[in-house]
Amino acid sequence: MEEQKTEGQRLAEKLTFEIKSCWETIEEKDRDAVAEFAEQYKKFIDKGKTEREFNAECLSILKEEGFIDIETALSRGKKLKAGDKVYQNNRGKSLVFAAVGRASIKEGMNIVGAHIDSPRIDLKTNPLYEDGGFAIFDTHYYGGIKHYQWTTIPLAMHGVVFNKNGEKQTVCVGEKEGDPVFVITDLLPHLAQDQMQKKANEFVRGEELDVIAGSEPFKDEKVKEKVKLTILNLLHHTYGVVEENFASAEIEFVPAYRSRDVGLDRSLIGAYGHDDRCCAYTAFRAALERAGAGGRSGIPEKTAVCLLTDKEEIGSMGNTGAQSRFFENFIAYLCSQSVENYSDIDLRLALNRSAMLSADVNAAYDPNFGDVFDKKTASYCGKGLALSKYTGARGKVGGSDANAEFLQKVQAILDKHGVRWQFGNLGKVDKGGGGTIAQYAANLGVDALDCGIPVLSMHAPFEVISKIDLWTAYRGYAAFLKDA
Numbered sequence: 001m002e003e004q005k006t007e008g009q010r011l012a013e014k015l016t017f018e019i020k021s022c023w024e025t026i027e028e029k030d031r032d033a034v035a036e037f038a039e040q041y042k043k044f045i046d047k048g049k050t051e052r053e054f055n056a057e058c059l060s061i062l063k064e065e066g067f068i069d070i071e072t073a074l075s076r077g078k079k080l081k082a083g084d085k086v087y088q089n090n091r092g093k094s095l096v097f098a099a100v101g102r103a104s105i106k107e108g109m110n111i112v113g114a115h116i117d118s119p120r121i122d123l124k125t126n127p128l129y130e131d132g133g134f135a136i137f138d139t140h141y142y143g144g145i146k147h148y149q150w151t152t153i154p155l156a157m158h159g160v161v162f163n164k165n166g167e168k169q170t171v172c173v174g175e176k177e178g179d180p181v182f183v184i185t186d187l188l189p190h191l192a193q194d195q196m197q198k199k200a201n202e203f204v205r206g207e208e209l210d211v212i213a214g215s216e217p218f219k220d221e222k223v224k225e226k227v228k229l230t231i232l233n234l235l236h237h238t239y240g241v242v243e244e245n246f247a248s249a250e251i252e253f254v255p256a257y258r259s260r261d262v263g264l265d266r267s268l269i270g271a272y273g274h275d276d277r278c279c280a281y282t283a284f285r286a287a288l289e290r291a292g293a294g295g296r297s298g299i300p301e302k303t304a305v306c307l308l309t310d311k312e313e314i315g316s317m318g319n320t321g322a323q324s325r326f327f328e329n330f331i332a333y334l335c336s337q338s339v340e341n342y343s344d345i346d347l348r349l350a351l352n353r354s355a356m357l358s359a360d361v362n363a364a365y366d367p368n369f370g371d372v373f374d375k376k377t378a379s380y381c382g383k384g385l386a387l388s389k390y391t392g393a394r395g396k397v398g399g400s401d402a403n404a405e406f407l408q409k410v411q412a413i414l415d416k417h418g419v420r421w422q423f424g425n426l427g428k429v430d431k432g433g434g435g436t437i438a439q440y441a442a443n444l445g446v447d448a449l450d451c452g453i454p455v456l457s458m459h460a461p462f463e464v465i466s467k468i469d470l471w472t473a474y475r476g477y478a479a480f481l482k483d484a
Contacts, residue, residue, distance in 0.1 A: 019422045021382045022468040023267070030471075037474065038269060038467040042259040045277050049175075049254045050158045051093050051117040051310045051320075054277060058095055058284055058308065062087050065288065067097055070333050080338040083299045085291050088330050093117075093310040093320040096330045099291035101303040105338050106346050108353030109331070110484040111305040111446065112287060112477045113437055114280035114360060115312030115322070118273040119143030119459045121150060121184070121209060121253040123159075127246055128213065130228040137182075137211040139253070143313030147204040149460050154181040155211065159251035163240035171239065174256040181256045182211045211253055255461040262464055268381070269470070274463040278470055279359035279452045280308055286477035303334070304481045309437055312360075322437035328444060352445035355406065355484045357477060358438035362386040362424040364454030364465075372432075377425035379454040381466040385414065385476045386424025388450035393433030400438035402449040410449055410480065417479035420472055424454070451476065 005013075026034070048054030067085040080086065080100050087097035094116070098109070120142045127138040141147065156174025163169055174181040186204070187195050195203060217226030218233065235241050241249075259271030287306035292298055311321030318324065328351070335350055336342045365378040379386035389407055392399025414421050426433055438448040453473050456464040 019380070019383050020420075022384050022420045022466075022472055023382055025420060026468065034467055034471040037471050041278070041281050041470060042269060042271065044281055045271055045273055046258045048116075048277065049156070049273060050120075050252055052160065052250075053158065054116045054280065055089070055092055055095050055308065059087070059089055061288070062097055065291070067291075070330065070337075073337060074333060078337075080334065083292075086334070088326075088333070090310075090320050090326050094326060095308045096305065096327055097287070097291075098303055098305045098330075098334060099287070099300055100334070100338060101300040103302050105303050105331075105335055106349045106353070107302065108350060108355065109303040109305050110300075110481045111307060111354055111356035111441070112283040112359050112481060113307035113309065113322075113327075113356055113441060114283045114358075115276045115309045115316075115437060116280045117143070117310050117313050118254075118275060118277065119145045119313055121155070121211065123246065123249065123251040123253075125247045125249075126243075127251075128228055128231060128243065130225040133217075133227060134215050135213040135227040135231040137213050137253075139209050139211060141206055141209055142252070144459055146200065146460070147206060147209055148186070148200070150209060151184045151186040151204060153183070153461055154256040155183060155253040156256040157182060157251060157253055159249060161239055161241050161245055161249035161251065163245060164242060165240070167240070169239040169241070171251060179256075182213065182253060184209050184211055257462075267468070268464050268466055270462050270464050272461055272463070274453070274455050274465050275361045275458050276312065276359070276452070278455070278465050279361055279473060282453075282470060282474040283357075283359040283477050284308065285474055286481055289478055290481040300481070302484070305331075307356075307437075312437055316437055316440060322440040327441075348445070354446045355409075355480075356438070356441045356446045356448045357410070357451045357480050358400070358436045358441065358448050359473070359477060360436040360438075360450055360452045361455045361458065361465075362388055362450075362452055363426050363458055364456045366456055372427050374425060374428050377423045378427075379422055379424040381454050381456060381464075382468055383422045383454075384420030384469060384472045385422070385451055386454050387411070387421050388424040388426070388452075391426065391433065391435050391438065391450055393435075394430050397433075398435045398439070399433070400436070400442045400448055400450065402438075403447070406447040407449060409484070410451065413479050413483045414476055416483065417475065419476040419479055421476070424450070424452075451480075 048057045067087045070086045070088045082102045084100045121139045124138045159171045218229040255272040262268035262270040290304040309322045316322040335346045339346045362379045364381045390401040441448040453469045
């Protein structure tokens with residue numbers, strides 16, 4: 001006979017919020033779906049290690065699913081109607097797309113937004129030099145990294161460069177079987193006595209993050225920098241470039257390894273770029289589903305929008321970042337093509353009545369470094385979507401603070417659809433902090449809430465997430481796009 005619960009036990013069940021592992025609550029029939037979704041994600045991010053590559057993968061799928069360029073729609077001069085699907089590709093580095101709903105866009109939109117750039121090592125504009133018998137690439141790191149984590153790991157070279165004829169060449173070296181890789185060296189421990197006494201942020205300086213490019217000298221005694229010439233000759237032979245072409249190139253170095261399952265139970269995924277591509281991928285998939293992709297039927301009630309931005313790791317600056325007018329302009333295009341007698345006030349109404357989940361990762365509680373976390377409000381791997389009412393640093397500076405009404409609405413939607421969620425503060429007060437793109441959407445009048453996947457070792461070359469959190473995020477974003 002089942003033991004009867006005491007009054008206190010019944011009251012505790014009613015009044016307290018227990019955050020269980022999603023693995024404990026998932027139905028057996030969904031376990032295969034979790035595993036399959038994780039495999040699809042791993043393949044996707046292995047192809048999209050840079051913002052350009054991720055953008056290109058998304059764009060290819062959108063075209064396959066019948067989305068059309070918004071500028072093409074504008075040129076046709078026809079009004080958009082419910083069920084139409086449009087996108088805008090911003091310089092190959094950020095992307096926004098929408099499925100037009102039945103309701104007027106002036107009634108607002110349901111939006112999921114994420115960023116697709118990640119910390120990395122970039123080439124300087126005049127990078128190649130020779131020293132000590134090596135050809136070396138001079139670099140400038142991108143985003144907030146711990147410098148020492150990027151030494152002595154295999155790196156791949158990605159990006160674009162224009163040759164002397166002005167033709168754009170795609171660069172990708174280090175990803176295929178048999179490709180050479182690159183490396184940033186570190187000092188051997190036998191000679192590192194002084195180095196080991198330094199603070200962590202001085203252990204390896206930014207100017208010491210230079211990449212070994214080669215060591216074989218060109219066979220000509222009359223040439224001064226023989227190894228440098230060997231590398232320039234190889235680049236010219238492959239891509240048709242000369243040294244001056246580096247000035248316009250965008251070359252990035254990222255970890256050369258692929259995503260892998262982590263743990264004997266394979267419950268985790270280790271990869272480069274989970275921040276923020278795990279949220280970008282799940283947001284992208286959820287928005288595709290809402291648009292009727294993959295043979296699904298139905299037209300959204302409210303217009304569903306997915307925004308994928310660049311430059312978040314350096315403050316969302318530039319014309320491909322969330323601080324630009326790119327997103328606002330796209331919504332203006334939508335309004336102009338779907339609202340009779342369109343005026344600027346229609347755009348303002350549409351934005352002010354819209355709701356957005358800023359799909360960005362949060363720091364997962366790490367038992368190795370538990371002293372920097374507030375365990376009561378930290379997010380945990382395997383316990384679902386982390387809802388972050390506010391971001392910023394210390395006194396919430398530089399972040400967005402969602403209003404209570406919107407947060408309650410999101411919680412109700414997730415509960416309705418059986419999506420597990422948890423709290424998601426970023427560490428103890430005064431320990432640090434960070435920001436997302438939520439504040440820039442909020443500046444336009446949009447209700448915005450940070451809502452994402454907990455990550456271990458954030459900004460490291462090999463980050464870790466839970467497969468069940470990935471699946472939960474996908475379901476949560478889909479529920480929001482449907483019912484917000």
